[in-house]
Amino acid sequence: MKQICKECGKCCNPLVINIDLDMVNEYVKVKYKNVIVTLDDIVNDDLLFVYMCLTEISSEKAFNLVPKLKIWKKHENTHYFECMFLNKDKKCLIHNKLRPESMCGGYPFYGEDEVFDNRYHKGCGYRSV
Numbered sequence: 001m002k003q004i005c006k007e008c009g010k011c012c013n014p015l016v017i018n019i020d021l022d023m024v025n026e027y028v029k030v031k032y033k034n035v036i037v038t039l040d041d042i043v044n045d046d047l048l049f050v051y052m053c054l055t056e057i058s059s060e061k062a063f064n065l066v067p068k069l070k071i072w073k074k075h076e077n078t079h080y081f082e083c084m085f086l087n088k089d090k091k092c093l094i095h096n097k098l099r100p101e102s103m104c105g106g107y108p109f110y111g112e113d114e115v116f117d118n119r120y121h122k123g124c125g126y127r128s129v
């Protein structure tokens with residue numbers, strides 16, 4: 001079965017990321033102090049992408065969007081986000097163009113061998129059953 005993204009937007013609405021947001025803020029503050037940030041910087045620097053393009057939402061809002069997130073294993077730094085590139089039809093505005101490779105551009109395999117994992121959303125093109 002060919003696995004392909006159907007661009008349904010479910011895995012981006014919300015995004016679930018385990019990340020230390022204080023570290024992100026500190027990193028960006030130091031690295032990009034007095035720097036004019038370019039789009040190139042954003043798509044090549046995951047932490048800058050998180051800082052510039054994602055907005056954290058509450059777990060309640062995330063669970064309303066995707067109820068099964070309630071039972072996913074959580075990390076102490078699990079956060080839920082909306083992405084500025086997801087339009088109101090739940091399509092990624094930069095799909096196949098500029099998505100950061102190690103953030104969402106490489107999802108779900110990130111250059112590794114394909115894995116069949118049923119944790120993907122219902123209807124996801126990478127889901128085996």
Ligand code: SF4
Nearest residue numbers: 005006009011124125
């Ligand atoms: S849930 Fe699957 S099919 Fe939908 S956007 Fe994400 S990767 Fe693509």
Ligand code: SF4
Nearest residue numbers: 012083085086092104
């Ligand atoms: S850039 Fe596109 S694929 Fe990546 S998180 Fe944002 S909406 Fe999702």
